[in-house]
Amino acid sequence: MKQKLSVAPTLKNYDKKNLPKDILAGIIIMAVSIPISMGYAQISGLPAVYGLYGSVFPIILFALFSTSPQFIFGVDAAPAALVGAAVLGMGIEAGSKEAMTVVPVFTFFVALWLLAFYFMNAGKLVNYISAPVMGGFITGICTTIILMQAPKLMGSAAGTGELFELSEHIWEALHHINAAALVMGIVALAILVVSKRLVPKFPMAVVLMVTGALFTYFGPVKEWGVPTLSAVEPGMPRWYIPDFEAVFSVQKASEVIVLSLSVAVVIMAETLLAENNFAQKNGYRIDDNTELLAFSIGNMAAAFTGCCPINGSVSRTAMSEQYEGKTQLTGLVAGVSMIAVLLFCTGFIGYLPVPVLTAIVISALMGATEFHLAKRLWKVSRTEFFIFVGAFFGVLILGTINGVLIGIILSFAEMIIRSAKPATCFLGVQPGHSHFRDIRESTNIHEIDGVIIYRFSSGLFFANAKVLVRDIEDHLKHDTKAVIIDAGAIGSIDITGADSIESLYRSLKQKGVKLYITEHIAELNEQLRKLGLGYLIEQGCVRRTIHIALKDMGINRPYPLEGGVDNEERSASRKRADNRVQEFVWAFGAESEEQIEKQIKLQIEQLKKTKDIEEIMHGRWAHMDEFDQDEWLEHLEEHLKEIVNISGKDVHTLAADIEMHRREVHERIAREHPELAERFAQRRHLLDKHLKERRPEVYRIIVQLREDNKHK
Known part of the structure; x- marks a missing residue:
């Protein structure tokens, strides 16, 4: 228009x-x-x-x-x-x-x-x-x-x-x-x-x-x-019709x-x-x-x-x-x-x-x-x-x-190159929850036992169809019972993509693995029918949601997770608390440690102006989850002497304050999320090892404080 x-x-x-x-x-x-x-x-x-x-x-x-x-x-x-x-x-x-x-x-x-x-x-x-x-x-x-x-x-x-x-x-x-x-x-x-x-x-x-x-x-x-420049005769341009x-x-x-x-x-x-x-x-x-x-x-x-x-x-x-x-x-x-x-x-x-x-x-x-x-x-x-x-x-x-x-x-080549490398991920659930998330977001997200849920975020066509097939085939295990494709971001499919889906379906069927396509717009079903894959719809392989596909397999909530991880239903308050996975890992990925360090340095600069120790204990990111708080405190310990010089506090007093905050985090984990307590303790041991390597003099102070607390 x-x-x-x-x-x-x-x-x-x-x-x-x-x-x-x-x-x-x-x-x-x-x-x-x-x-x-x-x-x-x-x-x-x-x-x-x-x-x-x-x-x-x-x-x-x-x-x-x-x-x-x-x-x-x-x-x-x-x-x-x-x-x-x-x-x-x-x-x-x-x-x-x-x-x-x-x-x-x-x-x-x-x-x-x-x-x-x-x-x-x-x-x-x-x-x-x-x-x-x-x-x-x-x-x-x-x-x-x-x-x-x-x-x-x-x-x-x-x-x-x-x-x-x-x-x-x-x-x-x-x-x-x-x-x-x-x-x-x-x-x-x-x-x-x-x-x-x-x-x-x-x-x-x-x-x-x-x-x-x-x-x-x-x-x-x-x-x-x-x-x-050449001299020009004065006068306006003359209007006339070109001599066709x-x-x-x-x-x-x-x-x-x-x-x-x-x-x-x-x-x-x-x-x-x-x-x-x-x-x-x-x-x-x-x-x-x-x-x-x-x-x-x-x-x-x-x-x-x-x-x-x-x-x-x-x-x-x-x-x-x-x-x-x-x-x-x-x-x-x-x-x-x-x-x-x-x-x-x-x-x-x-x-x-x-x-x-x-x-x-x-x-x-x-x-x-x-x-x-x-x-x-x-x-x-x-x-x-x-x-x-x-x-x-x-x-x-x-x-x-x-x-x-x-x-x-x-420009068109760039579009094809980008589409040939679509964003993909495998999905799982967090204990106590039923919504599906990228398993790379947190170590607390687990795949459903015997089920591969795969999200493909692009139109499916000749340049990227092999990516979908290869990813799924590489992820298959001996106990895989079903593959569910989250097609919510697949808006279109060409004949090569359709042939790849059909080939994958037949290959999985021979292995006794069921294939589901879910979450997509209704228009995609029309495309599947035109491309000769209407039989997948008739056989129930195309379902509206992942939950319906799982129900079709007889898998109901709470979903069984790999490795026997407990997945009991939680109260609303427990779900809210448990839903806060490590934000720094989610937000910054491989740069999460570097970003925590950067944030702490910014807090130290602020400390020079305010002298407020409590503010630096909690960081600029409010409401961090327990794992992030624990890592924040570990990085804070590495700057202990610098903070002492700025605040004027005694080094042992400040170290005791940090340890007290850490103890509160540990107790909260043990009380609210006992299933995570063991993993939290193992992670604490790893952080202590890093502290010992980077700041041995601070590590000795922290260990001494812990010994003193044991005898109180």
Whole structure:
């Protein structure tokens, strides 16, 4: 269902405090758009001034319809390069009258394709692109544009193509360095980088542009051979209908329509990915499909003013973000101020040094890269890190359109990889209870005697079906009577999954083991019937709950537990007390000891302020179970001398207090949970052994106290 279209959605209920920031950001975007737009217009095959025309009505119309509060539209690298290559492939000379006829027709069909994508609701495709792919994609685009701009720092023209072609351009530029241009560019870039750290809100880009223009006007910049922007004739862009007849009469219609589709796909994918990246980073939401309509409207305006296709601009959006542009008023200001430039200030453009403007663009792009995400992924998930790298190099080496395809493939590959390693566990019950829990949560959770209960938390399909079968077969024992699959998290099953279930059923049947599938949604039963497993339902192997499956086997509450563990029914109060398994083990797993130590250190820091010994005895986690309390006290003993120094208490008095707390815990266990008393004592012996190894001097004090208590 399409969202109701509204005009200027990001300007509704406008907060006036954002007005200065939006205006400043808009003016800066206009200024940096001048060199970028002029350069990309030439790459597309048009005269440079058309880049400025593309920064007027397209950017204003996009700002009025976009749901993104910060993204900026404009003449950009990928569409310009694709159109420029297509024009050259047709044998049309760049900048010629024929190019000025064909390119607007290209743009018109790009707008039509984007409109078709809007009606097809194609914007939802971006939902299948993961954060690592998105981050790698954006970083690849930013790096590509930085490499394109690098030769301009040395006084040469911008590079084109992908990594290898760009490397050649940079290599050639290194052989023809204009020293003055390089110094100006490097100094400007250094000033921008430093000011971004020291005074991030100061409009240093504007200061540098004005300084550069004044230096050119009054100084010897042109005599040094430093390139400046081309002078532009004043005047507004002219509206007219593209000359379709001229294009179609020379049989270029099919080429234009087909090639315009690839450009539209790139605009959709690149801009939506970038928009969602900024939205995710800054905590707001956009409507992907409405954005496609905004893309189409912006490109239609470009077509009727003779421009090349328009795209979302990462560099200009990064600049807007740097200067805290908050709404699309930024885009409106940029478009209107570009009108002012075209009417009254075109003479100023000819004095802007290219290296300074290039430094501004590179600075903004450096801020938009997401190498920090790659660093984070390397620490937490190597798989996602390599997906980031794949998307990054896909864009950098193979170009935007191939990078998009690689990104989509990697996203789907990631989904399959994740689904191929589903979360699984075996379930048991805690003595005195009837609900089922992961047996790894606590040593006090036991499997039901003769029954395997297995939870599989994913859709069951070709990539993970073997995991289910292997886990169950590896867990079978000689006395296993039944296998119960908790399918509560299985929402779907494919034919491979169905075949695996059938194979498992027949294998278990030969061993005299019954199979049950339980806890799932009713829709899964319909899928089982369609996949030819309806007979499992008819034979009673598919039951609504685990409890019903157990009852079907003749196993009633209280369930018999493995190893003959007592499982008598408890009163409500006993159940509540017994239900508190070790929270630190449950919450932190293998890091539980490390976390207890961390919590105690935090308590010791608090003790320095409060001097409250009682608070440190019980810890920051209220209502810990007895096992956690006992371990907490053992760790506390290791810090005995440190606590003595802070509190001023006598070491023997403090040790006696800890022992008293421990004795209370032991007595409570013996009184309320006698079945755990022996295991608790064994664990106490292990903790004492650890204390003896780590703090022998404290251990001797504790042992002496216990001896003294025995003789009282």
